[in-house]
Amino acid sequence: MLIHIGSDHAGLELKDHLVGHLRALGHSTFDHGPFHYQPDDDYPPYILQTAVAVAAGPGSLGIVIGGSGNGEAIAANKVAGIRAALAWNEDTARLARQHNDANVLSLGARMHSLDYSAALATLFVDTPFSEDSRHIHRIAMIRAFERGGEVPVTAAVTGNL
Ligand SMILES: O=C(CO)[C@H](O)[C@H](O)COP(=O)(O)O
Numbered sequence: 001m002l003i004h005i006g007s008d009h010a011g012l013e014l015k016d017h018l019v020g021h022l023r024a025l026g027h028s029t030f031d032h033g034p035f036h037y038q039p040d041d042d043y044p045p046y047i048l049q050t051a052v053a054v055a056a057g058p059g060s061l062g063i064v065i066g067g068s069g070n071g072e073a074i075a076a077n078k079v080a081g082i083r084a085a086l087a088w089n090e091d092t093a094r095l096a097r098q099h100n101d102a103n104v105l106s107l108g109a110r111m112h113s114l115d116y117s118a119a120l121a122t123l124f125v126d127t128p129f130s131e132d133s134r135h136i137h138r139i140a141m142i143r144a145f146e147r148g149g150e151v152p153v154t155a156a157v158t159g160n161l
Helices: 008-023 043-056 070-076 092-099 112-125 135-149 155-159
Strands: 001-005 030-032 061-066 083-086 104-108
Touching: 001 008, 001 043, 008 030, 008 061, 008 112, 030 155, 043 061, 043 070, 043 104, 061 070, 070 083, 070 104, 083 092, 092 112, 104 112
Parallel strands: 001 030, 001 061, 061 104, 083 104
Antiparallel strands: none
């Protein structure tokens, strides 16, 4: 599998660690930087470049990394076609794929050890989407909103009118 990866200064060490880890598992990686430690660099350019590459390459996945992973998930989710999920334990990493068909994993490098983050990345990459109809339906609603800007109306919402 091709995995695009990007970070900022706070995620640089983990990014480099994950590139080696994922390659050792047989995956291809595309490193979107940064390539040197600059303590005042900004995450949006690296993260948006990573997310755009994932959106342009169906079947590929992405991993974005910062100190918390919050801003990285926010930025990646601005790219059409991206479903980025912040994972902080095994369940959230697995469910991001099973329920959300997330194509980008966001990690907070300051929240976990290198080894634990690598375990979360492995889980994310190895877990398939469940293909359950309820999840397909919900993701389709998000995609329709992304494309047309229309908020889906549910039975519960209609009942409040
Ligand atoms: O996680 C992040 C964004 O969500 C950044 O990595 C974090 O904000 C960087 O912090 P600092 O500039 O203080 O090193």
